[in-house]
Amino acid sequence: MAFEPQLIEAKLALNLIASSDMPSIALDALEADIDGAAIRRLAALERPTYFEVAEILPRAMEEMGLVQISGKKPRLA
Secondary structure: OOOOHHHHHHHHHOOOOOHHHHHHHHHHHHHOOOOOHHHHHHHOOOOOOHHHHHHHHHHHHHHHOOOOOOOOOOOOO
16 A cells, blocks of 8 residues: 555544554555654564554654644554
8 A cells, every 4th residue: 555644644633543554554654765763663563552553653653754633642543
């Protein structure tokens, strides 16, 4: 799947992305030539827990150029 920042931002704001989906999003970013240490760390996770993703997500979002749409902290489904 192509890396679509606006779609990812919207899904994060609506809590529609599960922790288990985050590695594939990170891989999509890498395939789109968007790279960073947190993106690579996120892509390497196998069956990640909410807490593993929550630790990496803010930095990975920054590296991917994603903005937080809501006034709340991004949460995973």
